[in-house]
Amino acid sequence: MNLSVERVSLELAETFTISRGSTDRTDNVVVRISDGGHEGIGAAAPSTHYGETAATVEAAIERLRPTVEAVDDPFQVERVERELAHELGRNPAARCAVSIALHDLVGRHTDLPLWRYWGLDPDAAPDTSYTVGIGDPETMADRARRAADAGYGTLKVKVGTDDDRARVDAVAEAVPDATLRLDANEAWTPKDAVRNAEWLADYDVEFLEQPVPAADPEGLRYVYEHSPLPVAVDESCVTLPDVPAVADRADVAVLKLMKCGGLVEARRMVHAARAHGLDVMLGCMIETDAAISAGAQLAPLCDYVDLDGSLLLDDDSDPYEGPVRAGGHIDLDDQPGIGLR
Structure with a gap:
């Protein structure tokens, strides 16, 4: 080769x-x-x-x-x-x-496309969420509104600022029908995370992603035990041994190909998470479709999908096109391999 x-x-x-x-x-x-x-x-x-x-x-x-x-x-x-x-x-x-x-x-x-080679059901692939990055409240509301107008039904809202409530208020008001997920990227203390979860519950937030630093596993346990919202872990769940380590302090394991090192390991992590009673979300970095498309092939194994990395790019920036479509649908067709065009 x-x-x-x-x-x-x-x-x-x-x-x-x-x-x-x-x-x-x-x-x-x-x-x-x-x-x-x-x-x-x-x-x-x-x-x-x-x-x-x-x-x-x-x-x-x-x-x-x-x-x-x-x-x-x-x-x-x-x-x-x-x-x-x-x-x-x-x-x-x-x-x-x-x-x-x-x-x-x-x-x-x-x-053969990988989903068929693995024997997966293409219709089981969830739509991807779309990420609203941090900005002032008006900017975040505008981004959320544009995403909802483009067909995205689930938005992942980045938080971890000096006034998260104003930002979430603005987004929730702008897109009242959207499903919201919140991602703090390790920015909160355990007590702040629980306090924030209490008012976020009023917005029917689906779950909180990585509310506290990965270096604070007992803080994560505290949030898990006291939060009215489910807790997802990203930075705390990098490779296969992390799955059992977070199973008693999280509801959702967030897997990323770029964290775990490949598709074989990612599939093992999915099955390990299931064995430990965890839901699974497949996430990504900011990626070309030459990477995102591989994750899309795994989507039927997951409960949630956050594969918008290529959707955040300028329209002329990515030289590849894969099965993740604007609006969030994952179109797993008969294109062989990872489904690149």
């Missing part, structure tokens, strides 16, 4: 702000793996929060190149992912790009 790497620069449609900072653009790294006249495509969306950049991804993939190119059977994806994790335990986004490309290659060899 042959492997090639390309960095792509992606411009966002609007400045995107969460409690940790803002961004207008991001770099992804696209991986192509060719074998037997077929080519699989995948991508890494590195996050500095997890210690990765586009440069570290490129360097990591170069380290992995000999292992990948030595593979004589692309269908051995579990063995390959195991070897990649052994060689490079960190750099999950880099490993994920290779995982996606290999799975896409398998789909192209078989002329």
Whole structure:
């Protein structure tokens, strides 16, 4: 097999702000793996929060190149992912790009989309939510209104400011029929999270995502035990061993391909979460469709989906198109592999 790497620069449609900072653009790294006249495509969306950049991804993939190119059977994806994790335990986004490309290659060899190759039900894929980043109340209300007008029925509202209530009030008033989820990205203290959950319950918020720092597991337990709203964990649930660790202090495990390192590991995490009585949400970073599309293939396994990473990009920024549509619907058709066009 042959492997090639390309960095792509992606411009966002609007400045995107969460409690940790803002961004207008991001770099992804696209991986192509060719074998037997077929080519699989995948991508890494590195996050500095997890210690990765586009440069570290490129360097990591170069380290992995000999292992990948030595593979004589692309269908051995579990063995390959195991070897990649052994060689490079960190750099999950880099490993994920290779995982996606290999799975896409398998789909192209078989002329099957991954959802069908795995035996999943395409009609079971939930629609994705759409994220409203932090801004002043009027800006957030306008963004929410535009998203609802575009067909998004569920909005994930970023919080973690000095006046979250004013922002949530504005959004709720602007889109009274939308389902709201709140994501604090670790910004609250446990007591603040519980106090906030009490007034947020008046808005029928679906759940709170990562209300407290991942470094405070007992604080998370406190919120879980006292919050009137369900609690979802993202930064507290990165890899497979984290699933049982959060099972007694959360309701929803948030999985991301770029955190866990690949599609094999993500499927294991889904099943582990089910075994521990957790609901599952599949999330993403800000990603090209060469990465988002892989997550979409897993969507039928999940209760909630937050795969809007490519939908936040400027219309001309992403060179790929996948099954996640504007308005939030995930159209799992017969396009082979991860479903790129």
